[in-house]
Amino acid sequence: MSRFFSRGRETMRKLLWASRFMHWLRDLMALPEDDPALAATQLAALSQYVPAFYLVLIFNLTSLAITHMRVAPPLLGRAIPLLLLITATIRLALWLHRRRHLTPREDAVRKLRAARRSGVVLGSCAGGWALLLLPYGDVYQRLQVEITVALTLLTCFICLISLRSAAILLGLIVGVPYALVFLSAPQTPVRLSGAGTVLVLFVTLQMLLRNAADFVALSHSERELQRRQRETQLLSDENSRLAYLDSLTGLPNRRRFFAELEQALSDAAQGGRCLAVALMDLDRFKGINDMHGHAAGDRLLSQVGARLRRLVGEGIFIARLGGDEFGVILRDCQGGAAVRQFAADVRHVLEAPCIVGDRLATISSSLGVAIYPDAGGTAEELFERADYALYHGKQTEKGGMVLFSREHETRIRAEARLEQAFRHSDMESELWVAFQPIVDVAQRKVVAFEALARWQSPELGLVSPGLFVPLAERSQLVCPMTAVLLQKALAAAREWPEHVSLNFNLSPYNFTSVETMSRLRTLVTGSGLAPSRIEFEVTESALLDDFEHAQSCLRELRALGARIALDDFGTGFSSLSHVSRLQLDKIKIDRSFVIDVHSSATSANIVKTIISLCDNLRLDCVVEGVETLEQLHTIAALGGHFIQGFLISRPVPAEAVAGLIAGFEAAAPHAA
Known part of the structure; x- marks a missing residue:
């Protein structure tokens, strides 16, 4: 019984080893049916080496045929080698042709299978023919056959490294019979030579199997590397795309805009075509943003971006430059007609209301346009001139389009000259302060003077503050100018009666400089004037950028x-909000409500409402811009007490203040 089980175990072990051997042999002989990419790689490698194998085969067939032509029968010495040579030559030509043409991946396995079949058949036929020649000829011719077959098999192993199944089949079909024949030869030198050759072929076959495995592993590694390179390239492309994309609107960003502009300019210069650069921003966006919050502002910008993307097309490039500003490049614009059409398209896509906060809001935009080459020849020049046209449009015709013209060029040069003069000015000697009185009509006396900046340039003469004050703000000279003007205003105010205060305007840019605010505090405390007699006026524009x-x-x-006084009240977007949060002492009603206060019920009601608001909040209220007696009488009837305007006095120099106070008080019984 134990012998029976022992035999059974031995049989199972043999079957197991046989099964493993069959699996191993099947793996060796298998083609990459499920890996078309590997099959294509193997076929490409074969295309490089198989022609060399056929060249060696043709040469060896020819040499054997020549040496055995006279000793072997005609069938073996002439007919068969001729047929083999023709077949090998045809296969060589086919493989040389295949090297010049790529094979689709789906056909690679089929062609590998055909290559293995034809190579094994032709190699086997050649090997069989060589072995049939052994009975003919002397010992040298037998050695020639031995060496020729061995070299041919060796070449086969080397050239078929990427198709190991074909090499193994040829080794089994040709090499095994060859080894048996030569190892059983009666001559000792032949046997020894055959044994050495078999050993070499066996070692070569072992190396082939290892190298074939390495070839497959290398192919997989190369494809994995290529896959990772593609993924890296995709990530790089995505990062590059995101680096040039504005995530909020989905439009290209500022960096992409200038890169596109440089390329568009180069193309326009080479082709002799015109090019338009337009800058566009949304009207009243800052007020909407402050009123409803930044989240609502972002939603509005997202909606605007989605609408502007509809206009993008061939020759039209739109980018978001920052905030509510957008840049546009119009290629081959053919002058102003295409620009005006684009402006009309912008108005059309923006005319539908947008969702802002919890309500709908109608939006509009202003455009400034500069056309190449008339407005400039570089990206910087075109951008600056489009920006100037936009700035001019915001000041004069908000909601429209302004095309940069020669008139603007003249104005830019004048402003550049003005800026140059102001930068090189001696502020201490050239800047001076004019004073305009604020009067209490009820008590009929001057209660304050507003300090107004003046610049007397040795080169340009007396320059309007409407020109040099914005210039000082743009050129970042407003902070030193403010310090000089405040020092002079404080010095003049020390000579006034105790009941007369000084009103001094602060620029929005004064709040951005810690050093300037520190300097202003130092001037106030060291002026010798009671701080309670000093009133700083701020506009809402000074509060919008950073209210806190x-x-x-x-x-x-x-x-x-x-x-603290809030100037130009009623012209901002969130005045009541600011009034509730600021610790104000005075509100000044903007002159725009005073122009027709005596003839317009709406203006009169607005002025009356603001005066009542100030009374309820216990704030002083000054009505600016009073120029006629009709306006004065209407304001007094509405409850206004403090007025300021040309009706009372134009701004006067410091030395005329005392006379103005005395003259007004002397004429007080006749005023009102």
Whole structure:
């Protein structure tokens, strides 16, 4: 019984080894049916080496045929080698042709199978023919056959490294019979030579199997590397795309805009075509953003971006430059007609209301346009001139399009000359302060003077503050100018009666400089003038950019004892919100409500409402821009007490203030 089980175990072990051997042999002989990419790689490698194998085969067939032509029968010495040579030559030509043409991946396995079949058949026929020649000829011719077959098999192993199944089949079909024949030869030298050759072929076959495995592994590694390179390239392309994309609107960003502009300019210069650069921003966006919050502003910009993307097409490039500003490049625009059409298209896509916060809002945009080559020859020049046209449009015709013209060029040069003069000016000697009175019509006396900046240039003469004050703000010279003007205003105010205060305007840019605010506080405390007689006026535009910081600066001034007034009230977007959050002492009603206050019920009601608001909040209220007696009488009837305007006096120099106070008080019984 134990012998039976022992035999059974031995049989199972043999079957297991046989099964493993069959699996191993099947793996060796298998083609990459499920890996078309590997099959294509193997076929490409074969295309490089198989022609060399056929060349060697043709040469060896020819040499054997020549040496055995006279000793072997005609069938073996002439007919068969001729047929083999013709077949080998045809296969060589086919493989040389295949090297010049790529094979689709789906056909690679089929062609590998055909290559293995034809190679094994032809090699086997050649090997069989060589073995049939052994009975003919002397010992040297037998050695020639031995060496020729061995070299041919060796070449086969080397050239078929990427198709190991074909090499193995040829080794089995040709090499095994060859080894048996030569190892059984009666001559000792032949046997020894055959044994050495078999050993070499066996070692070569072992190396072939290892190298074939390495070839497959290398192919997989190369494809994995290529896959990772593709993934890296895709990530790089995506990062590059994101680097040039504005995530909020989905439009290209500022960096992409200038890169596109440089390329468009180069193309326009080479082709002799015109090119338009347009800058566009949304009207009243800042007020909407402050009123409803940044999240609502972002949603509005996202909606605008989606609408502007509809206009993008051949020759039209739109990017978001930042905030609510957008840049446009119009290629081959054919002058102003195409630009005007684009402006009309912009108005059309923006005319539908947008969702802002919890309500709908109608939006519009202003455009400034510069055309190449008339407006400039470089990207910087075109951008600056389009920006100037946009700035001019915002000041004069908001909601429209302004095309940069020669008139603008003249104005730019004048402003450049003005800026150059202001930059090189001696502020201490050239800047001076004019004073305009604020009058209490009820008590009929001057209660304050507003300090107004003046510049007397040795080169340009008296320059309007409407020109040099915005220039000082744009050129970042407003902070030193403010310090000089405040120092002179404080010095003049020390000579006034105790009941007369000084009103001094602060620029929005004053709040952005810690050094400037510190300098202003130092001037106030060292002036010898009671801080309670100093009133700093701020406009809402000074508060919009960073309300919290501006509020903090005003709080520091109030801590000194100074008073705070909100100027141009009624022209901003969130005045009531600011009034409730700021510690104000005075509100000044903008002159735009005073022009027709005596003839317009709406203006009169607005002025009356603001005066009542100030009374309820216990704030002083000054009505600016009073120029006629009709306006004065209407304002007095509406409850206004403090007025300022040309009816009372135009701004006067410091030395005329005392006379103006005395003259007004002397004429007080006849005023009102």
